[in-house]
Amino acid sequence: MPLHPKVAAVTDRIKARSEATRSTYMDTMARAAAEGPRRAHLTCGNQAHAYAAMGEDKAALTDARSPNIGIITAYNDMLSAHQPFERYPDLIREAARAAGGTAQVAGGVPAMCDGVTQGQTGMELSLFSRDVIALAAGVGLSHNVFDSAIYLGVCDKIVPGLVMAAATFGYIPGLFMPAGPMVSGLPNDEKARVRQQFATGEVGRDKLMEAEMASYHGPGTCTFYGTANTNQMLMEFMGLHLPGASFVNPGTPLRDALTTAGTERALEITALGNDYRPVCDILDEKAFVNGIVGLMATGGSTNLVIHLPAMARAAGIILDLEDFSDLSEVTPLMAKVYPNGLADVNHFHAAGGLGYMIGELLNAGLLHDDTKTVAGDGLELYTQEPKLTDGRITYAPGAGKSHNEKVLRPANDPFHPTGGLTQLSGNLGRGVIKTSAVAEERHIVEAPARVFHTQDAVKAAFKAGEFTEDTVIVVRFQGPKSNGMPELHGLTPTLAVLQDRGLRVALVTDGRMSGASGKVPSAIHVCPEAADDGPISLVRDGDVIRLDATKGTIDVLGVDLSTRTPATADLSGNGNGVGRELFEVFRKNVGLAATGAGVAV
Secondary structure, three states: OOOOHHHHHHHHHHHHHOHHHHHHHHHHHHHHHHOOOHHHHOOHHHHHHHHOOOHHHHHHHHOOOOOEEEEEEOOOOOOOOOHHHHHHHHHHHHHHHHOOOEEEEEEEOOOOOHHHHOOOHHHHHHHHHHHHHHHHHHHHHOOOOOOEEEEEOOOOOHHHHHHHHHHHOOOOOEEEEOOOEOOOOOOHHHHHHHHHHHHOOOOOHHHHHHHHHHHOOOOOEOOOOOHHHHHHHHHHHOOOOOOOOOOOOOOOHHHHHHHHHHHHHHHHOOOOOOOOOOHHHHOOHHHHHHHHHHHHHHOOOOOHHHHHHHHHHHOOOOOOHHHHHHHHHHOOEOEOEOOOOOEOHHHHHHHOHHHHHHHHHHHOOOOOOOOEOOOOEOHHHHHEEEEEEOOEEEEEEOOOOOOOOOOEOOOOOOOEOOOOEEEEEEOOEEEEEEOOOOOHHHOEEEEEEEEEOOHHHHHHHHHOOOOOOOEEEEEOOOOHHHHOOOEOHHHHHHHHHHHHOOOOEEEEEOOEOOOOOOOOOEEEEEEOOHHHOOHHHHOOOOOEEEEEOOOOEEEEOOOOHHHOOOOOOOOHHHHOOOOHHHHHHHHHHOOOHHHOOOOOO
16 A cells, blocks of 8 residues: 555655754764674773673673673562563573573663652652663663663653663664553443542542552553553554564463563674664654554554654654644544543453554555564564464464454544544644543633642642633643643543533643543643743633634633733742752753653753
């Protein structure tokens, strides 16, 4: 199928916009690659330090013909999605040895759980942790004794940070390994119902805790389609996973066999072999376009609208909000996974999953097939699914059809003809809205504003019964410069209750919402942010705001904002406690949300 003209046009626009930065990046990668195996440039003393504790692997490590893998791990056992990674280094070392190579843990990176920090002070470090992860991975790889890298990470900021590091060290191959989702627990709609009942006082904390523990109950990624599982989708669409690797449950023979196969592939694609595949060649403009199309087709997390531009910049590629919006216009919404539907990722995977979806999108001309991946040339490889045959991975044709059209539909008969993510612009600035879980009759909201500077103030007003009419709730001073741009997921039950009471409500914020947020129309990532004296700092209570997701506009009506003085907020309390003191340099130097809110790149 010929490439869709809109996909081709967006790709060409990104290439033209990125010509200078991408050329400089690729020249840098070529010079680094031309130096040959990194270990060859170390002294005997340098190498002796690196191999001192490696026991039986020492002989192979001193032989420059045996490839050595550097493992960057985000393991901790506080984060359910990462707990399975505890076993991976041993599995990888054993598989590497058997294949004639070696592997070492090059370094660990922090991995925070947004589920633990939601609504807590620690969430103010969440977005910045992405750049810390990139920096920490860079420190690990800087020892220059690795011919390829394996990146162990799953969740919200971890994969984007690791991709930023992988792109920075793009002259060596890199392969991402997931841990897989936990098996299904309490249905997501039931969990959401209990949360709303708790918000209105219908049930107590004991029932809330019971529901939460039944939802998050074992090792693996949370099963809703939030940022963590969106990350896994991206790694397949962008060619950094093995095909079919994303949604295989932890602790299964197939999961372990995929880890072994990934290790073998990481050895095969080094410069010491005949199939050199550095990350810089995989992460090109086409790969990022494929990733955005995947984001739209699956109804993925809005957090990736921040992360993808930061990831791309590390590879010399400049993305803009219009790229997301334009690709959304031509990409069908093929999946209904919570919060966009009732199913979870295990149901999605069983219905045909990413392999079926990639095949459909290729046939519709919506993906670039001529990309390099860690598995080989062409995205067609990712329509296959892994099978376990005599303890090893083999590949067979994928589902070929959806096995549950309530969860996964064909591209020519989707749930919705567009991807449900729209750029918003107007006299309030620029932002985005995700409409894939918002009822169409709520895509336009026009109502008086109520302005708040914290989500706690919104909750207090709700408890006091102050929301009795249609309202656009403005929550500002929540951007990266103000307080690190924490997710405002704690507002979801409150806003949902108001909407269920028959009110027309919307949220407008320079902050983020969770990747699991859904049915209330929310204009998020509005920039310039209030701390930069953006237009959102000029809104007053009672101003009529019109949010129109059909036209992509967001405006204050009947007011000349240029006549107003920007509001100020006392942000001094955002700089101390729970480690916030350490991130002052981040808050001062962070970029706009629209360009990735980057510090490290």
